[in-house]
Amino acid sequence: AQKVTQAQTEISVVEKEDVTLDCVYETRDTTYYLFWYKQPPSGELVFLIRRNSFDEQNEISGRYSWNFQKSTSSFNFTITASQVVDSAVYFCALSDGGSQGNLIFGKGTKLSVKP
Amino acid sequence: DTGVSQDPRHKITKRGQNVTFRCDPISEHNRLYWYRQTLGQGPEFLTYFQNEAQLEKSRLLSDRFSAERPKGSFSTLEIQRTEQGDSAMYLCASSFVTSAETQYFGPGTRLLVL
Numbered sequence: 001a002q003k004v005t006q007a008q009t010e011i012s013v014v015e016k017e018d019v020t021l022d023c024v025y026e027t028r029d030t031t032y033y034l035f036w037y038k039q040p041p042s043g044e045l046v047f048l049i050r051r052n053s054f055d056e057q058n059e060i061s062g063r064y065s066w067n068f069q070k071s072t073s074s075f076n077f078t079i080t081a082s083q084v085v086d087s088a089v090y091f092c093a094l095s096d097g098g099s100q101g102n103l104i105f106g107k108g109t110k111l112s113v114k115p
Numbered sequence: 116d117t118g119v120s121q122d123p124r125h126k127i128t129k130r131g132q133n134v135t136f137r138c139d140p141i142s143e144h145n146r147l148y149w150y151r152q153t154l155g156q157g158p159e160f161l162t163y164f165q166n167e168a169q170l171e172k173s174r175l176l177s178d179r180f181s182a183e184r185p186k187g188s189f190s191t192l193e194i195q196r197t198e199q200g201d202s203a204m205y206l207c208a209s210s211f212v213t214s215a216e217t218q219y220f221g222p223g224t225r226l227l228v229l
Contacts, residue, residue: 103150
């Protein structure tokens with residue numbers, strides 16, 4: 001069965017600190033896709049990144065970076081120089097390569113960035 | 116394009132009443148998904164459509180729940196005889212038809228059953 005684990009329930013940092021959100025996944029599929037979404041207090045899930053299982057290159061987008069390691073089944077997300085606006089719940093999700101495409105979400109990590 | 120929209124944003128109802136939610140996907144997207152999110156949890160898949168066909172339903176979708184997408188555009192999710200356990204955020208997402216394409220979510224409908 002597919003599963004996503006986000007072991008950190010809540011993280012609190014002070015502005016400008018770096019923070020890493022952990023995501024560990026389980027799947028038997030050889031083709032799969034990993035996602036990160038941000039859910040601010042307004043409630044709407046905002047897409048951040050999509051990565052397929054064949055692409056292990058790390059990615060950087062501004063202050064955001066992602067580290068995908070198949071050997072440890074992890075897809076971690078780092079925010080560099082955090083800002084108050086980064087405060088939100090962050091979800092990691094997994095989708096198989098089949099025809100359905102529904103997402104399996106972790107329970108989320110609530111990040112609080114204090115000024 | 117304005118993205119995925121959902122209506123209403125909030126709904127308060129009494130136990131036993133029926134409620135209906137609407138989702139308007141991004142116009143060129145063929146796939147439409149419904150998810151439910153309870154407090155402190157990640158969204159859980161309920162059902163999805165490809166054009167007007169409902170292709171998959173989760174075991175979470177009891178007989179009191181029904182979803183439609185009659186013309187392959189907007190979708191409705193109806194809950195009959197609501198129960199307090201139905202209180203949750205109901206999220207709609209849409210994507211292109213290729214499997215595992217990125218899903219874009221709407222703002223959700225927050226349901227409270229008293």
